[in-house]
Amino acid sequence: MKVPISWLQEFIPVPTEGQAFTDFCDALTMAGLEVEEILDGPTLYTKVTPNRGDWASILGTAREAAAIDASITVKSPVGAPLSTGVGPVSVTITDPDACPRYAATVIRGVTIGSAPDWMQEQLTQALGDKYKPVNNIVDITNYVMLELGQPLHAFDLSTIGGGQIIVRRAASDEKIKTLDGEERLLKAQPLCICDASRPVAIAGIMGGLDTEITAGTKDILIESAHFEPITIRRGSKALGLASEASYRFERFVDPNLVMQATARAVALILEIAGGVIDGPTTDVIAKPHVPTRVLARMDRIRRLLGVDIDRDEAVAALKRLGIDAERSAGALDCLVPSFRPDIAIEEDIAEEVGRIALGYDKLPETVPPVTTGRGINALGAEFAAKVRTILTGVGLQDIVGHSLTSPETAWTEAEQASMVAIRNPMAPQYSSLRTSLFATLLPTAARAVESGIRDFGLFELGSVYCRTADGVFAEPRRLSALLTGTLTAGMWGVKPENVPVDVYFAKGVVEHLLHGLGIGEVTVKPASHHLGHPYRTAEVMVSGKVVGYFGEVRSGLSLLARDSDTGQIYNAAENLPARTVFIDLCGDSLMDLQGTVGGAGAYTAISRFPAVTRDIAPVISLTTAFANLQDAIIAAGGVFLRSAELTDLYAGQGIPDGHHAPTVRIVFQAADRTLTSAEVDVAMAAIRSACEALGAQFR
Numbered sequence: 001m002k003v004p005i006s007w008l009q010e011f012i013p014v015p016t017e018g019q020a021f022t023d024f025c026d027a028l029t030m031a032g033l034e035v036e037e038i039l040d041g042p043t044l045y046t047k048v049t050p051n052r053g054d055w056a057s058i059l060g061t062a063r064e065a066a067a068i069d070a071s072i073t074v075k076s077p078v079g080a081p082l083s084t085g086v087g088p089v090s091v092t093i094t095d096p097d098a099c100p101r102y103a104a105t106v107i108r109g110v111t112i113g114s115a116p117d118w119m120q121e122q123l124t125q126a127l128g129d130k131y132k133p134v135n136n137i138v139d140i141t142n143y144v145m146l147e148l149g150q151p152l153h154a155f156d157l158s159t160i161g162g163g164q165i166i167v168r169r170a171a172s173d174e175k176i177k178t179l180d181g182e183e184r185l186l187k188a189q190p191l192c193i194c195d196a197s198r199p200v201a202i203a204g205i206m207g208g209l210d211t212e213i214t215a216g217t218k219d220i221l222i223e224s225a226h227f228e229p230i231t232i233r234r235g236s237k238a239l240g241l242a243s244e245a246s247y248r249f250e251r252f253v254d255p256n257l258v259m260q261a262t263a264r265a266v267a268l269i270l271e272i273a274g275g276v277i278d279g280p281t282t283d284v285i286a287k288p289h290v291p292t293r294v295l296a297r298m299d300r301i302r303r304l305l306g307v308d309i310d311r312d313e314a315v316a317a318l319k320r321l322g323i324d325a326e327r328s329a330g331a332l333d334c335l336v337p338s339f340r341p342d343i344a345i346e347e348d349i350a351e352e353v354g355r356i357a358l359g360y361d362k363l364p365e366t367v368p369p370v371t372t373g374r375g376i377n378a379l380g381a382e383f384a385a386k387v388r389t390i391l392t393g394v395g396l397q398d399i400v401g402h403s404l405t406s407p408e409t410a411w412t413e414a415e416q417a418s419m420v421a422i423r424n425p426m427a428p429q430y431s432s433l434r435t436s437l438f439a440t441l442l443p444t445a446a447r448a449v450e451s452g453i454r455d456f457g458l459f460e461l462g463s464v465y466c467r468t469a470d471g472v473f474a475e476p477r478r479l480s481a482l483l484t485g486t487l488t489a490g491m492w493g494v495k496p497e498n499v500p501v502d503v504y505f506a507k508g509v510v511e512h513l514l515h516g517l518g519i520g521e522v523t524v525k526p527a528s529h530h531l532g533h534p535y536r537t538a539e540v541m542v543s544g545k546v547v548g549y550f551g552e553v554r555s556g557l558s559l560l561a562r563d564s565d566t567g568q569i570y571n572a573a574e575n576l577p578a579r580t581v582f583i584d585l586c587g588d589s590l591m592d593l594q595g596t597v598g599g600a601g602a603y604t605a606i607s608r609f610p611a612v613t614r615d616i617a618p619v620i621s622l623t624t625a626f627a628n629l630q631d632a633i634i635a636a637g638g639v640f641l642r643s644a645e646l647t648d649l650y651a652g653q654g655i656p657d658g659h660h661a662p663t664v665r666i667v668f669q670a671a672d673r674t675l676t677s678a679e680v681d682v683a684m685a686a687i688r689s690a691c692e693a694l695g696a697q698f699r
Contacts, residue, residue: 001057004122004125006122007147012065012075024065027069028046028064028065048251051341059147059148060339070320077147078264080267085280087278087279091164092164092167093284095191096287098169100255103283104281105266107276109218110220110269112137112273113136115133115136115139115140119139119272120139126146138213140265145248149339150260156217156220157220161198162197167191169192170189172188174192176199190231202241205232205249206246220275222262226254229252232246236250254337257339294343294348297330300350305353307363317353317357321340322339323335334349386594387479398460401460403465404422406428406561406562408562418435418467418468429562436478440460459482479590482581483583486499501580510540519542520542522540523627532554533552548586559572607669609672614665614666616664616688616691617663618662618691619656624695632690632691635690637668640679640680641666643666650663
């Protein structure tokens with residue numbers, strides 16, 4: 001908002017130069033009305049926040065300055081004496097929520113000409129290049145809007161059909177040619193000002209060309225109304241049309257300004273353009289404004305501000321803001337003025353006291369106490385903490401990626417069909433919600449590789465977003481990871497080549513995680529995944545249910561993404577090192593299954609008696625998965641079997657083609673005694689039979 005100092009001086013005394021002027025600008029800024037720039041004139045360029053529509057006027061700025069300095073009194077602009085009643089033009093409001101109040105005033109016999117120089121100079125300073133002189137009537141409505149903050153509109157009365165104004169929603173097939181010369185289809189049914197047969201203006205946004213003030217206009221109708229902010233915002237957005245009026249109505253305009261602005265405009269019109277008022281003003285209040293009351297406790301105000309402020313000082317500051325504050329048993333009973341819809345709760349009152357009685361720069365800097373434990377013991381939080389502890393314990397790094405991504409990261413048909421688009425994206429690279437955690441993991445890995453980092457293990461536990469086939473939005477939790485190189489780089493005494501990251505390393509990470517979560521009955525078998533190598537990818541199953549995948553990222557993938565800074569499209573998988581592996585698990589399934597078999601945190605006493613170890617090396621077909629062989633051994637081993645682990649794998653001389661010989665180390669142990677050789681031999685015989693049932697042979 002541009003505020004010419006010469007115009008502001010008509011309301012309050014303002015210094016124009018030196019330290020006094022600087023102090024005045026600083027005081028406004030420290031109270032919240034930021035003076036962003038001082039332009040020629042001088043003119044203040046102030047920052048009007050979305051919740052302070054009253055600042056978008058000379059009066060609002062003057063009122064704020066007077067609240068800061070108790071010695072300043074705001075002068076009221078002169079308005080014409082008006083009466084209200086049944087005027088020559090009837091007014092009907094069909095949507096009271098969208099238009100709570102509408103006033104119509106008729107002036108006859110005006111002389112159309114140019115606005116006086118002093119008014120044009122003020123408008124030029126306040127509007128800059130946006131000001132285009134039209135005529136005295138239009139310039140007066142703009143002048144009053146800038147002065148008081150109430151947008152007005154003037155119609156040529158002879159063009160208003162039926163002598164009536166109807167405030168209603170437009171029909172979807174109605175059209176209007178607005179003052180900018182564009183014909184607009186009112187398909188979105190915005191609120192309109194209509195006569196007996198057609199729309200003559202888009203309410204709160206722009207008037208119609210057919211009813212504009214022209215050189216031949218003699219009689220005029222002055223509109224002053226209060227419109228609901230969301231209604232105007234939606235209409236402006238739907239039509240792609242904004243104006244100085246819509247800028248103010250979107251931020252809320254004081255409903256009690258309707259008649260004050262009318263009186264001010266009428267006084268200026270009679271002075272500059274002549275004419276006479278025809279009858280009373282038709283002021284229709286379809287929905288009366290209900291004042292807001294807020295009870296604010298002084299103890300609460302002091303705690304919020306961190307200052308032991310005196311109650312009388314707080315009351316005085318509030319009264320300077322136009323807030324009628326009365327003492328009420330340790331509290332303040334506050335009646336909020338109609339131009340301050342942003343004040344609704346106790347904390348709002350505390351803020352007003354702080355910024356006016358003290359100033360933001362006078363509030364002490366204190367660290368607010370953190371007293372809440374909300375969410376710490378929630379199931380999701382406990383699960384996330386456990387997962388992060390396990391995975392960081394094996395050398396992986398936890399990352400937190402952005403939920404917003406580009407539509408190019410939907411790399412499968414299923415992801416493309418379920419991706420959720422953002423209605424108002426900030427940029428193309430943030431125009432959709434991610435359907436996979438790899439949408440953030442892969443770009444992160446790509447940046448690491450570009451920076452020369454070749455050894456890393458990254459994981460993320462977080463939500464992805466999708467729309468199901470029936471249109472329901474869902475936020476499933478996923479756990480994904482990318483690993484490459486070695487996680488022992490830089491460790492003294494450990495050769496990186498001895499601990500490479502490969503698909504078996506990924507399998508070990510998954511098994512370690514599931515064990516730590518207390519999840520049992522885990523099986524792994526070959527599978528396919530859109531990221532995975534066709535022969536080095538597996539699915540993870542728990543009790544017959546697939547909970548995820550792991551494997552080696554296949555080469556030659558084209559996984560498009562957009563650079564988060566430039567928005568340029570690139571292949572996020574192009575520079576991944578060979579043999580990079582991935583893990584992709586369903587976090588929701590893991591959370592549901594955790595703790596089903598005890599896992600980490602469940603303890604069994606160590607047996608005092610020695611274990612018995614036996615090795616077997618059955619020759620078995622390559623088509624038989626080792627997991628099936630291992631399951632058969634465990635099932636046949638009996639109650640004393642403690643483990644059956646692969647220790648070696650041989651294929652070559654003496655082994656038939658299409659076969660290999662895995663060496664399995666089997667451990668037996670009893671908790672209450674030393675096992676005899678005969679007991680172990682019985683178990684081994686059963687194991688051999690089980691292996692032979694799978695087609696295995698023993699050399």
